[in-house]
Amino acid sequence: MAFLNDYHVHTDNSMDCKFPMASMCEQALQSGVREIAFTDHLNHHLLDLDLGFYRADKYFADVEACRARYPDLKILAGIELGEPHRWWKRIAPIVDNYPYDLILGSVHWVGKESMFDANYYRGREPQQAYHEYFEEVVQMVNHGGFDILAHVDLPKRTAYGIYGAFDAAALEDDFRAVWQACIDNYITPEINTKSLRLSVAEAHPNMDALRWYVEMGGKRLTFGSDAHTPDSIGSGMGEARRIALGAGLHYICHFEGRRIIQWSPL
Numbered sequence: 001m002a003f004l005n006d007y008h009v010h011t012d013n014s015m016d017c018k019f020p021m022a023s024m025c026e027q028a029l030q031s032g033v034r035e036i037a038f039t040d041h042l043n044h045h046l047l048d049l050d051l052g053f054y055r056a057d058k059y060f061a062d063v064e065a066c067r068a069r070y071p072d073l074k075i076l077a078g079i080e081l082g083e084p085h086r087w088w089k090r091i092a093p094i095v096d097n098y099p100y101d102l103i104l105g106s107v108h109w110v111g112k113e114s115m116f117d118a119n120y121y122r123g124r125e126p127q128q129a130y131h132e133y134f135e136e137v138v139q140m141v142n143h144g145g146f147d148i149l150a151h152v153d154l155p156k157r158t159a160y161g162i163y164g165a166f167d168a169a170a171l172e173d174d175f176r177a178v179w180q181a182c183i184d185n186y187i188t189p190e191i192n193t194k195s196l197r198l199s200v201a202e203a204h205p206n207m208d209a210l211r212w213y214v215e216m217g218g219k220r221l222t223f224g225s226d227a228h229t230p231d232s233i234g235s236g237m238g239e240a241r242r243i244a245l246g247a248g249l250h251y252i253c254h255f256e257g258r259r260i261i262q263w264s265p266l
């Protein structure tokens with residue numbers, strides 16, 4: 001696929017990734033990825049392990065070095081914000097003062113509870129656990145300050161060991177609330193392929209959930225592997241394309257300077 005781009009990739013600017021940006025670039029080129037966005041974590045939750053880890057100066061020095069070293073790879077400067085609606089005062093000075101091409105918004109925490117902590121799911125019925133998560137996502141999307149909604153239904157991956165298979169149909173109202181907020185606020189959903197590599201074996205979102213977005217008038221879309229290791233870069237993009245086309249989306253968006261600059265046919 002000539003357009004092949006991966007808009008959700010981590011480097012050692014994230015605490016949970018050990019690989020320098022250059023090694024991710026080399027693998028991207030080998031995998032046929034032509035456009036990549038490095039979206040390292042910026043988290044402010046007081047219990048988050050990587051609190052205080054991200055340094056924008058160091059990140060942009062890596063981006064500039066890699067742009068010079070790999071001219072055949074289009075490198076976009078990105079960032080993955082954790083709950084921007086809750087930490088905006090601390091985030092704004094960073095996103096306003098550095099030249100990001102795109103910004104991901106993610107919910108990893110609902111209140112004081114981590115979506116990666118099994119106790120969140122053990123203490124709730126599945127419907128309730130997902131509903132509280134989706135309500136947080138809607139708040140975040142309505143707040144804005146970012147461009148792309150990351151892993152829309154993250155808990156289906158992190159709850160898989162407790163709840164088992166995910167039933168999107170049971171959560172249609174919650175998905176539609178998220179999609180409406182995305183459409184109203186010009187926020188682009190991604191198809192995140194990380195979960196295809198894990199037990200849940202289903203992208204964020206699956207085809208049914210994405211179809212509701214299309215029915216409601218949604219058109220914008222990006223793809224992201226959420227790679228934390230070089231071997232995952234670009235993975236699952238064929239499946240992402242199949243999901244997008246099956247749901248009725250025929251274009252992928254390209255970003256630059258926090259704007260959509262081009263739509264490529266899938």
Ligand SMILES: [Zn+2]
Pocket residue numbers: 080106108150151
């Ligand atoms: Zn994330």
Ligand SMILES: [Zn+2]
Pocket residue numbers: 008010080226
């Ligand atoms: Zn990520």
